[in-house]
Amino acid sequence: MHNLILYNANVIPLRDDNARTELVAISNGRISWVGEKSDLSLLKGPNTRAIDCQGYTLVPGFIDAHCHVLAYASSLMAMDCSPAAVRSIEDIQAALRKGASAAPIDQWVRGAGYNEFYLEERRHPTRWDLDKASPDRPVRLSHRSGHALVLNSLALSLAGITSKTEEPPGGVIERDIQTGEPTGLLLEMNDYMERVMPPLGEAQMAEGLREANRGLLSFGVTSVHDATPSNSLERWLAFRRIKEEGIFLPRVTFMIGAKHIQEFLEADLAVKGGDEKLSLGAVKVVLTATSGALNPPEDELWHTILRIHEQGFQVAIHAVEAQAVLAAGKALSQAIQRVPRRDHRHRIEHCSECPPEVLRELKGKALLVVTQPAFIYHSGERYLAEVPQEMQPWLYRMGSFAKAGLAPSASSDAPVVPPNPLLGLYAAVTRMAETGRLLSPEEASSPLEALKAYTLNGAYAAFQEKERGTVEVGKLADLALLDGDPTMVEPEHIRDIRVMMTVLGGEIVWQR
CATH class of the missing domain: 3.10.310.70 (Diaminopimelate Epimerase; Chain A, domain 1)
Structure with missing residues (x-):
């Protein structure tokens, strides 16, 4: 029997045919039916809760594919x-x-x-x-x-x-x-x-996590990838306690800090361990060129990546500067050539500066990019003022990433910017800063590609596309109800769309 039915909705399923439907039924935390509102009388039982969505748009729950949960919670305190x-x-x-x-x-x-x-x-x-x-x-x-x-x-x-x-x-x-x-x-x-520095006290951190929980759910975010480079076994166990206490509801994919792999291996945790609420993800490696030189140097980077790749883990490399992105792409390519592995889905996190020669290096290697289009909205004025004009088209190239087959996932990097996917969607489609000024509009995404970046592509980047990211029978019932259709409204109005309801595992966890 169906526990919950959402009908009279504009359902954007994001499955292969993307045919719009009007009704989604849910049983035991999963989607059990996708069809037309005329199906309601056939599906509704005596204990079924049926909600008229009044024509609002129903999409898969948003996935923030790169953020820092504890830092976000701490920042709120x-x-x-x-x-x-x-x-x-x-x-x-x-x-x-x-x-x-x-x-x-x-x-x-x-x-x-x-x-x-x-x-x-x-x-x-x-x-x-x-x-x-x-x-x-x-x-x-x-x-x-x-x-x-x-x-x-x-x-x-x-x-x-x-x-x-x-x-x-x-x-x-x-x-x-x-x-x-x-x-x-x-x-x-x-x-x-x-x-x-002493950490926040337990009571303060718990309060921060509750605030973070409310914020994410109010933005329709049902899954996050925690990309904190210091993630250790101790922190994994802390996340377990947080999930058990129920103070942070969005599903968490927990990246492992590169220095902490051995702890997880000794604890006999599988490469993709955990459950639907908390699962292990990629191994996070940080590569910077802040001072003009790569840290770590290329040789050390290569050996680190090869070791992680050989152990069967997915690699996620923080790389912002063009120099770092190029080095990351080359090191990943060399590791894949040395030890061929199908479906590795190695990720480059940020890929902020990506000139044409770097994009060519990434293309065709089955690599993924996880980037932050919302930075264009929040920091666009700074980029326009400080980045040389000839380099501005290299920034957060969502359009080119999609064309190059890099299946870009989108994220907030919270607490860097608020984890509001609709502002990220707006920036990806319009390339507009908060002031309305344009930053390289030729790099704009289509509305549908931008929506995929916050849903299906985020699931794919964590090997979770069979469980979430689309509205299909059998998948987790993680959904966001919006008062506008981001694929149909005028692009400049995407940022005005509001989340009306968030469903997580078939439960209504937030409502306007």
Whole structure:
């Protein structure tokens, strides 16, 4: 018997024929019927709940294929220093003072989401700026990108960072040109800070996870891929507890940090272990060119990837800069040639800068790209101002990725930007920044390709396309009901579409 029937809907199934239907029935957490609204009388039983969708559009639940769940939850417990909340360093100081007055005396003061490009001063805050906000409490201010942070003087001292501190591999400690003293700005040093900074308390983290849960479900997101490079067995077990407690409902595909593979092998966890709620995914490797040189160097990268590939894991490489994307593509190609393996589905995460010669290197290798079209919306003005005009067409090339057979998946990289797929869809289709200015419109996706990037392609990138990503009988009943059709409305109106209802495993978990 069907538990729930959604009828009088505009169903976009995203299966091969993509024929529109009007009704979806659900039994025991899975889709049990897809048909016309005239089927309702045949399907409805005495205990069936039937909901008239009033012509709204029903799509597969959105999949955010690259985010950081605990960092997102933590950011929601920090003072909001995003461009939407602050306009100047003085505003940041005011926010941090407010945070210091509210937080227990033994806790660090945290701010999150600042972006120096949108500050009146057009610069990063310094330790001395943060000292004015809270001289006697340690302060950490996280950049919107997740790759930079600023500490005040007390926090630098507690972290053991002085003028004599050597930079960790890949990290950068900005120093005053005249004195050599740290300015407070740290680049690519999250791992270092994790070791020296106390984590959020359990109660605070639980509250942050509940907020993250509400936010994702309100955006129609039913699955996420957690791409945190420090993911360990300990963190996997923490996610298990979180799922058991029911405070975070979206399904989680948990990437393994490259340094932690052995822990999972010794724990006898299968390459694709877990269940429908929490499963193991790719092994996350970080490759950067922030300082102009590759970290790790190409030879080390190649051996790391080959080892992961030989062990049967899927590889997911963080690569932003063109130099890094090219090196990632070459290393993956060499590993596949050395040890041929069918259906490896190795991923390049971000692929932010992809000039033509790099795209040619990626094409035809059965590689996948997981990128962030919403960055065009949130940071488009910065790209237009700071990226040379001839390089702008290389950024987040959703259109070219699809044409090259890279099956692009879309994501938010939350907490970098809010995990709202409809803003990402809007940016992928229009290539418009928040201000309405265009960034290389020739790289636009079709609305249907953009929708696939947030659904079917995300499932495929995690070997889950048989379970989710389309509206078909037998698949998990993860659905989002929208008050507009993103494939039919005028592209500039996609961002105005609202999620009306989110269904996860056949249960209505959020409703407007």
